[in-house]
Amino acid sequence: MRDPFGATEAPPALDTAQDALFLDFDGCLVEIAPRPDAICVPDRLGLGLAALAARLDGALAIVSGRSLRELEHYLAGFDGPMVGSHGAESRGLGEAPLRPEGLLALQAELAEFAAQKGLLYEPKSLGAGLHFRARPELQAETEAFAARAALRFPGFEVQLAKMAVELRPRGASKDGALARLTRRAPFAGRRPVYAGDDVTDEPALAWAEAHGGYGVKVGPGDTAASYRLGAPDQVRAWLARPLGEDAWDV
């Protein structure tokens, strides 16, 4: 049952014969941390995902805002498809990355702003992030700076995130990634199930709902998803169900 603010129910068990599973990373598979490099990733998370992917006949993909190289590092053991940088780069799909002109100049400007203001600068493979978690009073100023940068660098657009604002390649999106993935094997013909926690995930949650599947919102907040889980440990427990805890062992 839904309340006026969105999903309240836990999702059903995955149907491994017919579901195609798409998983966000930060805030979904792993808990949010004070800094991007301070996350605690369970040692065997990649291997657990690999076991689940095998049960889904390969129909499991990671869809994240993180740079692809970081996803590959944190999820070692999982060799299935991955989409990084909010849809702008991928692994295993034969797609060319979206690399707009001006990336290095954009990164230099953001790094300089971060240094001046005492923000955490996150260089990304196809963009950059400004994290204001340590200086929340600078949110409005940081978002305004990012909006002006996007005008100077039209190949990029603003992506809001948790206590951060990013510049990502214009046109990249998680829902666009889902649309592409679900046109190809082994995802085509299966029911799309997407789990994610942030505003960056809402278009993908809505996409899964609109295409015969469902979304699982992780944590609080309004959502288009039909279902909700409270935190990443609950997501990991939900993912373990089709395997049994011994096989998952995360």
Ligand SMILES: O=P(O)(O)OC[C@H]1O[C@H](O[C@H]2O[C@H](CO)[C@@H](O)[C@H](O)[C@H]2O)[C@H](O)[C@@H](O)[C@@H]1O
């Ligand atoms: O799409 P996601 O996998 O959810 O990635 C979104 C962004 O996540 C990371 O930032 C967020 O998580 C950090 C670690 O918990 C946290 O410190 C930060 O405040 C959050 O915004 C990552 O750093 C970004 O590159 C991702 O785009």
